[in-house]
Amino acid sequence: MATKWVKRFLISDAIVLVLLVVPLVYAVTPTTAPTGFDNLTNGFESQAQFDLDRANFDSREELADGLGPVYNAQACAECHQNPVSGAISQITELRKGRFDGFTFTDSPGGSLNNDRAVDASIQERVLGADNVVDLRSSLNILGDGFVEAIPDSFFTTTQANQQAQLGVGGTIIRVPVGEAAAGTTRIARFGWKNQHASLLSFAADAYLNEMGITSPLQPKENTTNGVVIPAQFDHKADPEDAGTTADPFGTDVGAFTRFMRSTKAPAPDAAVANTSDVLAGKSLFTQIGCSICHVASITTSPGGTVINGGKYTIPAAIGDKIIHPYSDFMLHDVGTGDGIVQNGGQGTRTKMRTPPLWGLRTHDRLMHDLLSVTRDDAINRHFGEANPVINNYLNLSVTQKNQLIAFINSI
Numbered sequence: 001m002a003t004k005w006v007k008r009f010l011i012s013d014a015i016v017l018v019l020l021v022v023p024l025v026y027a028v029t030p031t032t033a034p035t036g037f038d039n040l041t042n043g044f045e046s047q048a049q050f051d052l053d054r055a056n057f058d059s060r061e062e063l064a065d066g067l068g069p070v071y072n073a074q075a076c077a078e079c080h081q082n083p084v085s086g087a088i089s090q091i092t093e094l095r096k097g098r099f100d101g102f103t104f105t106d107s108p109g110g111s112l113n114n115d116r117a118v119d120a121s122i123q124e125r126v127l128g129a130d131n132v133v134d135l136r137s138s139l140n141i142l143g144d145g146f147v148e149a150i151p152d153s154f155f156t157t158t159q160a161n162q163q164a165q166l167g168v169g170g171t172i173i174r175v176p177v178g179e180a181a182a183g184t185t186r187i188a189r190f191g192w193k194n195q196h197a198s199l200l201s202f203a204a205d206a207y208l209n210e211m212g213i214t215s216p217l218q219p220k221e222n223t224t225n226g227v228v229i230p231a232q233f234d235h236k237a238d239p240e241d242a243g244t245t246a247d248p249f250g251t252d253v254g255a256f257t258r259f260m261r262s263t264k265a266p267a268p269d270a271a272v273a274n275t276s277d278v279l280a281g282k283s284l285f286t287q288i289g290c291s292i293c294h295v296a297s298i299t300t301s302p303g304g305t306v307i308n309g310g311k312y313t314i315p316a317a318i319g320d321k322i323i324h325p326y327s328d329f330m331l332h333d334v335g336t337g338d339g340i341v342q343n344g345g346q347g348t349r350t351k352m353r354t355p356p357l358w359g360l361r362t363h364d365r366l367m368h369d370l371l372s373v374t375r376d377d378a379i380n381r382h383f384g385e386a387n388p389v390i391n392n393y394l395n396l397s398v399t400q401k402n403q404l405i406a407f408i409n410s411i
């Protein structure tokens, strides 16, 4: 009898251990997030669902799907694909607006100039009064599920560290979370101007503004220079991507969001990662202060954390993960700003979000306007808040500069 009881106790004890101790251990031991340009899920969703969602991200929309009337391209992957779906590309978009010396105002219809239209008569153009015009490159979305899970504390801590080291900290802005209750905001981290905090909000925004497809979060078609486009050019009733019980914000928007959250982070080049030049460059990157803004390591919030105004619970595949994005996801004036104001107010006119450098080895043109073609040129374009660090760079020997560049070419 006694032995049986002991046995039973041990079994139930083991179950208690699995239930209680494992989640605790999990929460306090972050692991490195998976990386790879391999079309494989990071574990957020099954591989079969990932393949379906990626096919949706890759698929070209047609008039019958609601494409346009004004748009920029026919598939998410057209602008996010090198070397696999979700990564970066060489595509730029045209931004425009007006600045009177004090205040930036939007061009009629907004700052994005749609480059394509379903009919020649409704082509959008930069207007004579638009004295601010700039190009803006597409961005990598691989690994963005982890970026979405970066805790608020990271931004405030990093900002204070920058204040101490550079005399000025990055700008943190809060933006609306479209899928949450009206008035809900969260610290922004996506887009060159930090337009969004949620990948679901970004997906709906991109579907409308890149492809002209309306959805429950973005139910109104774009205009041509502020002029409402005649109904004959709109081939589907709004919302063109309608919601369902499973995907209340649109079936395609839901698929894009799942796909983005399921992607692995960009993979560094394993073949060179441990060469002496890359290792020396990696130390220099930290030593001279590049990592003050291009932050090397961030740990995501624990699994189970509820974010995006209560609309998203971070799963185990995304929570407690160490990522190496080489960004602080904050806005800075490094002397290159595009002059456009979006969500951050007039103070952000000349600021850009620090671009993550993960995946940089797949970019041949650099900076938000893609106007730099060498790494040295991109680094030399930094001024303003980056001045002390760029002075350190200028003082490196040619060998050291080459080592630093070998490092950023390896990530």
Ligand code: HEC
Pocket (backbone or CB within 6 Å): 072, 073, 074, 075, 076, 077, 078, 079, 080, 091, 092, 093, 136, 137, 138, 139, 140, 141, 144, 189, 190, 191, 192, 193, 199, 202, 203, 206, 207, 210, 211, 256, 260
């Ligand atoms: C015509 C090209 C184009 C298409 C098509 C396009 N994008 Fe983008 N994407 C961009 C550009 C340009 C940016 C940078 C936007 C900015 O900051 O102004 C971007 C940025 C993003 C970001 C922010 C990434 C980050 O880490 O900051 C996400 C997310 C995104 N796109 C998702 C999508 C989705 C989903 C689709 C399909 C519905 C899509 N995009 C279609 C060009 C495109």
Ligand code: HEC
Pocket (backbone or CB within 6 Å): 288, 289, 290, 291, 292, 293, 294, 332, 333, 334, 336, 337, 352, 353, 354, 355, 356, 357, 363, 365, 366, 367, 368, 369, 375, 378, 379, 382, 385, 386, 389, 390, 393, 408
């Ligand atoms: C004060 C913050 C700050 C510091 C310090 C800083 N950067 Fe940047 N970096 C930025 C911002 C902001 C941009 C985007 C500028 C733009 O596109 O207009 C950028 C852009 C870049 C790019 C282009 C990335 C791309 O995707 O096109 C590279 C490469 C880069 N930085 C490397 C470095 C290196 C190397 C150092 C150290 C010598 C450094 N940065 C220091 C903020 C910083």
